[in-house]
Amino acid sequence: MxxxxxxxxxxxxxxxxxxxxxxxVRLDSGERFGIVIYDEGNRxxxxxGADEDEPACSVTFTDQEARQVGSIIxxxxxxxxxxxxxxxxxxxxxIEWLKISPNAEVAGKSIGDLAVRKKYGITIVAVxxxxxxxxxxxxxxxxxxxxxxxxxxxIIVAGRRDALEKFERMVTGExx
Amino acid sequence: MANGLLLNFxxxxxxxxxxxxxxxxxxxxxxxxxxFLGVLFGPHAPHGTFFDFRLVKxxxxxxxxGQLGILLLLFYLGLEFSASKVIQxxxxxxKGGSIYVSLNFVRGLALGWLFFRSWPExxxxxxxxxxxxxxxxxxxxxxxxxxxxxxxxxxxxxxxFEDAFIAVYLSILSGYFMTQGTSAAAGLVAGxxxxxxxxxxxxxxxxxxxxxxxxxxxxxxxxLIMVIFTLLLAMAWFAEEVGVTEAVGALLLGLVLAETSHxxxxxxxxxxxxDLFGAVFFFSFGMHVDYRxxxxxxxxxxxxxxxxxxxxxxxxxxxxxxxxxxxxxxxxVACTIIARGEFAIIAAxxxGTSAAAxxxxxxxxxYVLMLAFVNPVLARRTRWIHGELEKIGRFFPxxxxxxLSG
Numbered sequence: 283m284x285x286x287x288x289x290x291x292x293x294x295x296x297x298x299x300x301x302x303x304x305x306x307v308r309l310d311s312g313e314r315f316g317i318v319i320y321d322e323g324n325r326x327x328x329x330x331g332a333d334e335d336e337p338a339c340s341v342t343f344t345d346q347e348a349r350q351v352g353s354i355i356x357x358x359x360x361x362x363x364x365x366x367x368x369x370x371x372x373x374x375x376x377i378e379w380l381k382i383s384p385n386a387e388v389a390g391k392s393i394g395d396l397a398v399r400k401k402y403g404i405t406i407v408a409v410x411x412x413x414x415x416x417x418x419x420x421x422x423x424x425x426x427x428x429x430x431x432x433x434x435x436x437i438i439v440a441g442r443r444d445a446l447e448k449f450e451r452m453v454t455g456e457x458x
Numbered sequence: 459m460a461n462g463l464l465l466n467f468x469x470x471x472x473x474x475x476x477x478x479x480x481x482x483x484x485x486x487x488x489x490x491x492x493x494f495l496g497v498l499f500g501p502h503a504p505h506g507t508f509f510d511f512r513l514v515k516x517x518x519x520x521x522x523x524g525q526l527g528i529l530l531l532l533f534y535l536g537l538e539f540s541a542s543k544v545i546q547x548x549x550x551x552x553k554g555g556s557i558y559v560s561l562n563f564v565r566g567l568a569l570g571w572l573f574f575r576s577w578p579e580x581x582x583x584x585x586x587x588x589x590x591x592x593x594x595x596x597x598x599x600x601x602x603x604x605x606x607x608x609x610x611x612x613x614x615x616x617x618x619f620e621d622a623f624i625a626v627y628l629s630i631l632s633g634y635f636m637t638q639g640t641s642a643a644a645g646l647v648a649g650x651x652x653x654x655x656x657x658x659x660x661x662x663x664x665x666x667x668x669x670x671x672x673x674x675x676x677x678x679x680x681x682l683i684m685v686i687f688t689l690l691l692a693m694a695w696f697a698e699e700v701g702v703t704e705a706v707g708a709l710l711l712g713l714v715l716a717e718t719s720h721x722x723x724x725x726x727x728x729x730x731x732x733d734l735f736g737a738v739f740f741f742s743f744g745m746h747v748d749y750r751x752x753x754x755x756x757x758x759x760x761x762x763x764x765x766x767x768x769x770x771x772x773x774x775x776x777x778x779x780x781x782x783x784x785x786x787x788x789x790x791v792a793c794t795i796i797a798r799g800e801f802a803i804i805a806a807x808x809x810g811t812s813a814a815a816x817x818x819x820x821x822x823x824x825y826v827l828m829l830a831f832v833n834p835v836l837a838r839r840t841r842w843i844h845g846e847l848e849k850i851g852r853f854f855p856x857x858x859x860x861x862l863s864g
Contacts, residue, residue: 298611300614301596301600304605336786340603
């Protein structure tokens with residue numbers, strides 16, 4: 283949990299014997315928040331103003347609530363429209379959401395044809411489609427080599443950053 | 459007769475449940491309440507012509523459950539204590555913890571000497587007053603929403619340090635009393651012998667650990683808890699045989715098992731048992747206490763409580779200061795680690811053979827109750843206390859005032 287990419291927030295981890303574990307996140311704004319995961323399962327979030335040692339407010343989640351809220355924040359339910367791609371990063375691992383453009387190289391090809399894993403060293407986690415009503419629907423989770431991409435779908439891929447960038451060009455059709 | 463026994467159990471657990479429910483409702487630690495209710499409804503309870511509070515009888519079965527309670531409390535403590543965690547946190551715990559514990563211990567010794575002017579009692583008083591109650595204090599931290607504060611790491615670190623200290627101290631103390639306090643030298647030798655016993659068990663544990671790891675590899679929880687419980691009883695018996703208090707035996711077993719890969723699973727299995735029987739332990743401790751004996755020890759308990767609050771404030775503040783906490787954090791540390799609980803009671807129970815054995819339990823009970831009420835009050839007002847301290851700080855040269863607010 284020491285050094286990461288430039289963009290990523292600074293997170294400090296600390297053991298709280300008898301209580302659980304604490305993560306302190308320093309935000310770009312200088313504000314911090316603490317996440318305490320209690321051994322009994324609850325999570326408590328504390329907000330600290332810049333240069334404050336006492337929390338201004340806090341909120342407690344049950345285990346179930348925390349998981350749901352966590353996946354909402356992580357973008358599993360909805361991705362903000364402003365961001366073309368959502369990027370989650372855990373150390374070396376990057377996860378990206380890529381929308382297949384009509385002139386993309388990958389459109390109409392199968393995962394096996396593209397030899398995604400062999401050539402790029404990345405993994406297709408899932409494919410998401412948009413229905414006519416504009417709602418999102420999972421087309422395939424962990425698709426096999428026979429799966430064929432169609433334009434308009436969104437691919438969720440995981441891998442190293444450089445590998446992802448190569449693949450991204452093929453999906454968005456830029457420079458390909 | 460059998461009916462009477464069951465009825466007694468029903469009453470005991472009804473009162474304990476009531477205490478736990480009330481404590482849960484008010485987010486307060488149940489230990490002081492359990493002791494208080496034990497005093498109120500035990501065999502020494504108040505009774506008159508129109509009322510009789512002596513609801514529960516002191517039967518052997520309740521005593522056995524209480525004894526299991528203390529074994530499980532300490533076994534759990536050992537399981538949770540991980541040497542690697544302490545080493546990982548390193549110097550901060552070592553610095554803050556040693557300052558805090560040594561100052562408090564010296565203060566405890568001084569207090570004991572002032573009260574009794576004899577070594578056995580002094581050692582017991584030091585045992586009662588040195589180590590704070592992690593159960594009460596963790597509850598308090600959660601309730602005051604301070605778990606994410608920077609100084610909370612130090613508070614919990616100090617608590618871990620205290621656990622290590624009290625394990626060693628209790629065993630030396632129990633060894634000391636095994637010699638019936640014939641002479642200080644004999645006591646010291648016995649104390650050192652128990653220390654050797656502890657180190658020996660822990661050393662052996664390093665070799666037995668991997669072996670136990672393989673032996674305890676059960677899929678289902680049933681054989682695991684059975685074997686562990688048997689081991690716990692055997693260890694307690696063995697410790698008592700060699701002249702160490704059974705509680706230390708349980709603690710040692712916990713420490714050995716904490717290094718195996720089953721520690722997490724064991725903690726999960728043992729926690730409900732500890733909750734169940736631990737509550738009986740505190741309640742039955744209260745039952746042994748006669749409130750009529752409070753009067754002669756009230757002044758002692760009050761002095762002890764006052765000295766603890768003041769001494770603790772200084773020790774806590776200093777250790778936080780040396781660990782480079784500034785602003786309100788040292789005050790928070792100083793005002794939070796005040797409560798005494800489980801260890802005070804265990805230490806009081808050890809006084810069995812000393813001359814003042816009779817007054818130790820009521821003294822400890824009253825002392826624990828007092829501090830249990832003072833602690834939340836002080837901990838809630840750290841903002842005000844910090845403000846007042848800053849005001850006082852302004853009378854001193856600038857440098858000091860600056861450092862206080864820094």
